[in-house]
Structures are given as C-alpha cells and as structure tokens.
Amino acid sequence: MSSDTPDPALFDKIVNLSKRRGFVFQSAEIYGGFRSTYDYGPLGVLLLRNVKDAWWRSMVQLRHDVVGLDASILSPPQVWQASGHLANFSDPLVDCTNCNARHRLDKLEDPDTCPTCGETGTFTEARDFNLMFKTQAGPVAETAADVYLRPETAQGMFINFANVLTTSRKKPPFGIAQIGKSFRNEITPGNFVFRTREFEQMEMEFFVPPSESTEWYEYWCEQRMNWYLDLGMDPNKIRLRAHDDDELSHYSSGTSDVEYLFPWGWDELEGIANRGDYDLTQHAEHSGEKLDFFDQANNERYTPHVIEPAAGATRTAMAFLMAAYDEETVNDDTRTVLRLDARLAPYKVAVLPLSKKDTLTPTAHEIFDIVKGRWMADYDETQSIGKRYARQDEVGTPYCVTVDFETLDDRAVTVRERDTRAQDRVSIDQLESYLADRLD
Numbered sequence: 001m002s003s004d005t006p007d008p009a010l011f012d013k014i015v016n017l018s019k020r021r022g023f024v025f026q027s028a029e030i031y032g033g034f035r036s037t038y039d040y041g042p043l044g045v046l047l048l049r050n051v052k053d054a055w056w057r058s059m060v061q062l063r064h065d066v067v068g069l070d071a072s073i074l075s076p077p078q079v080w081q082a083s084g085h086l087a088n089f090s091d092p093l094v095d096c097t098n099c100n101a102r103h104r105l106d107k108l109e110d111p112d113t114c115p116t117c118g119e120t121g122t123f124t125e126a127r128d129f130n131l132m133f134k135t136q137a138g139p140v141a142e143t144a145a146d147v148y149l150r151p152e153t154a155q156g157m158f159i160n161f162a163n164v165l166t167t168s169r170k171k172p173p174f175g176i177a178q179i180g181k182s183f184r185n186e187i188t189p190g191n192f193v194f195r196t197r198e199f200e201q202m203e204m205e206f207f208v209p210p211s212e213s214t215e216w217y218e219y220w221c222e223q224r225m226n227w228y229l230d231l232g233m234d235p236n237k238i239r240l241r242a243h244d245d246d247e248l249s250h251y252s253s254g255t256s257d258v259e260y261l262f263p264w265g266w267d268e269l270e271g272i273a274n275r276g277d278y279d280l281t282q283h284a285e286h287s288g289e290k291l292d293f294f295d296q297a298n299n300e301r302y303t304p305h306v307i308e309p310a311a312g313a314t315r316t317a318m319a320f321l322m323a324a325y326d327e328e329t330v331n332d333d334t335r336t337v338l339r340l341d342a343r344l345a346p347y348k349v350a351v352l353p354l355s356k357k358d359t360l361t362p363t364a365h366e367i368f369d370i371v372k373g374r375w376m377a378d379y380d381e382t383q384s385i386g387k388r389y390a391r392q393d394e395v396g397t398p399y400c401v402t403v404d405f406e407t408l409d410d411r412a413v414t415v416r417e418r419d420t421r422a423q424d425r426v427s428i429d430q431l432e433s434y435l436a437d438r439l440d
C-alpha cells in the first residue's frame with residue numbers, strides 16, 4: 001500500500017486492537033452498548049493523556065505568551081445566545097419516509113437518494129437540528145433554569161478574556177489554552193471515535209492586534225502542522241487544506257484544516273481559524289462588559305482579533321494509533337508493531353522477568369522500582385518471553401527490560417528496542433541513564 005492512499009482494512013484492525021488490548025471499549029457494553037459513546041481503557045487513557053500532555057507542553061509550557069484555563073462545561077443560555085450557537089449551531093436533518101433512516105443532508109452524496117435503502121425522493125423537508133445538549137440546573141421544577149453542555153471549549157476562553165488579561169498581566173499577542181470535554185448531539189456519529197457525541201478538544205484562542213492577524217494566522221498554521229510531524233506523522237498522510245470562500249463562517253476571514261488520511265479518506269483533525277473580533281464583540285454586546293484592550297504604547301483602544309487552533313484530542317489519538325500501526329514479517333510470522341513516538345506510547349518500558357521463579361522476582365521488582373518514578377512502566381511475568389515481547393510491540397512499548405538468571409550473577413539486564421528488535425546488555429547501575437538517553 002503506497003503511503004498516500006487510504007487503507008480501508010486498517011479501520012477494522014484498529015477497532016479490534018483497541019478492544020483486544022484495552023485502548024477503547026464501547027460504553028455500557030454490558031448493557032448492549034451505548035451507541036457512539038466510548039470508554040478509554042488502561043492503555044487508551046495513557047495514550048490520550050500523552051496526546052494532551054504533548055499539546056499542552058507545546059502550546060502552554062514552552063511558551064511565554066500562552067496561559068491555561070479550565071472553564072466549566074455547564075453554561076447559561078446567554079453564553080450561547082451571544083456566541084450564535086443557539087441560532088446557528090445546527091445541521092440540516094432529513095428523514096427517509098421509506099426506511100426511517102436519518103441523515104445529514106449536507107453529508108449526502110446525492111441529496112435525493114437515501115444511502116440506507118437506495119430509494120429516491122423519499123426524504124422529508126430538511127429541518128435544522130440544534131446540536132447542543134440542553135439540561136436543567138437544580139431540581140426539575142418550574143424554577144429550574146435551562147443550561148447547556150458546551151459544544152466547544154472556546155467560549156470559556158472568550159468569556160474569561162478580561163479575567164485572564166487582568167490577572168495574568170499578559171497583553172496581545174497572547175493566548176488562552178484549554179483542554180476538555182465537549183458535547184454535540186451529532187445526527188450521524190460514526191467511524192469509531194472520529195465523530196462522537198462526547199469528545200475532548202484542545203483549543204487555544206490567540207488574541208492579537210487587528211493589523212497582525214494574517215501574520216499570526218499563518219504562523220499558527222505552520223506551528224500546528226509541525227506539531228503533528230514532530231510527533232511522527234507521515235508527511236504523506238497529513239496536509240493543511242485552506243477552506244474555500246463558501247466554506248468559511250461569516251465571521252472568519254481564513255480557515256485551514258489539518259487533515260489526516262484516514263482509512264475512509266482525508267478528514268479533519270483540527271481547524272485553524274482567523275475569527276476576527278467576532279467573539280469578543282458579541283460577548284461585549286450581550287454582557288455589557290468591556291472586552292477590549294488599551295494599548296498604552298500607542299495610546300489606542302482596540303478589540304483584539306482571534307486566531308484559533310482547535311483540535312480534537314480523541315480524534316487525534318486515534319489518528320496517531322492509525323499512523324503508528326505496522327505489520328512486518330519476521331521469520332515467517334507477522335509481527336504487529338505500533339511505531340508510536342516514545343512521548344505518546346502508553347508504556348515507555350516493560351519489565352519482564354524471564355520466568356516466574358521466585359529467584360528472579362526481587363530483582364525484577366528492583367528494576368521496576370528504578371524505572372517507575374520516571375516513566376510509565378508495565379510489569380509482566382506470565383507467558384513465554386517471545387509472546388510478551390509481541391504483546392509489548394503491539395501496544396507500542398519502546399523498551400523491554402528482561403531479567404534473566406544471568407542477571408543474578410552479573411547484575412545486568414537485556415534491553416530490547418521495539419522497532420529494530422536490537423538487544424543490549426546493560427548493567428543495572430547504568431539502566432536509568434541508558435533509558436534516559438533514549439526516552440527523554
């Protein structure tokens with residue numbers, strides 16, 4: 001398979017691996033499963049956390065001009081009135097009168113033919129279906145107030161603009177970053193965790209002087225592409241696609257999507273948008289608060305423009321899984337290996353005593369104690385060593401450390417590298433620095 005064509009067979013392999021090895025489970029599976037909702041298992045939670053940590057490190061920790069935020073998921077209708085979500089955040093929904101299937105009109109190849117039953121001319125009139133989840137705060141009674149689960153993390157940053165500006169002593173250009181859950185009542189969720197009703201986003205709002213917005217937009221497009229490439233994405237499977245004019249939101253003067261070549265074709269991982277002063281102006285008008293900036297150096301007051309790189313954490317974690325998946329033939333056997341960048345790998349190290357014999361256990365525990373404080377490590381003493389290597393390859397563990405009977409004499413262990421399967425004999429005294437040279 002050439003690297004720049006989609007690989008449809010990869011989809012089932014990733015879904016199977018996710019279930020079999022504990023990356024992702026269907027939610028409420030013991031009750032028959034809750035459609036389009038997923039739980040991240042012991043390995044999935046580590047992968048997802050590593051994706052979010054890599055984003056936070058690059059977007060917040062390594063920068064002097066971006067600060068973090070963790071805003072509430074529940075918010076009152078005023079926020080969504082001002083943002084335009086109550087009026088506009090909807091998809092056109094059609095029902096097929098022949099088979100009762102529901103579809104998003106804008107996603108149909110032929111707007112008159114139902115892809116479920118193949119009948120033509122059976123759709124109802126399109127209705128706008130608002131994607132926000134609504135609930136009530138307080139006991140459900142006459143006094144209960146409507147509230148919404150946020151459909152994006154972005155509004156938390158806009159409504160806290162003045163709070164952050166005054167408390168952090170930042171001034172434009174500066175950004176506010178946030179990672180968290182968002183909720184959309186998608187009409188057609190699907191493709192595993194690609195489109196779900198509950199998902200995680202990694203968003204940053206970068207507030208800039210209006211005259212600098214184009215420059216910063218281009219800067220962030222480049223930065224964000226580099227982030228994926230630096231973490232090991234194949235350059236043939238990732239691209240930046242500028243939106244055509246008819247795709248742009250009415251307030252956006254430029255949007256580009258970072259797209260990945262999924263098994264079903266190119267699809268979005270992240271949108272980078274030049275949002276102008278739309279959001280701050282809307283919230284200033286609706287709240288009556290001043291959401292602008294006084295630039296003392298130039299003696300002028302202005303409403304900053306916003307550049308927004310908005311990525312999906314859950315979607316990106318799946319893309320990294322797909323990008324890392326590899327099968328190779330070794331001695332007539334197929335070896336499955338996840339060639340994940342070590343920063344994303346769920347476990348960095350696995351400690352494997354050659355046998356379960358009591359004589360090896362104390363030393364194996366000693367090795368686990370050496371590595372566990374610094375790296376997420378697995379400890380596995382069951383099955384043959386070959387099977388245990390295969391298990392670790394399949395979940396992307398970069399280094400396996402084997403404790404054998406010789407270890408008891410020479411105080412050295414065998415370290416096996418995932419991609420090359422090369423083995424080194426390393427003295428226990430040197431193990432931490434050996435791994436640090438390769439992992440940190």
Ligand code: GAP
Pocket residue numbers: 151152153154184186193194195196197198199200201203268269270271308310311312313314315316
């Ligand atoms: N604040 C702008 C915003 O939310 P978006 O393009 O609607 O923009 C940003 O969402 C990213 O969030 C998307 O590129 C995608 O990665 C992720 N995302 C959006 N809807 C999703 C869904 N239903 N399931 C999983 N990820 C989703």
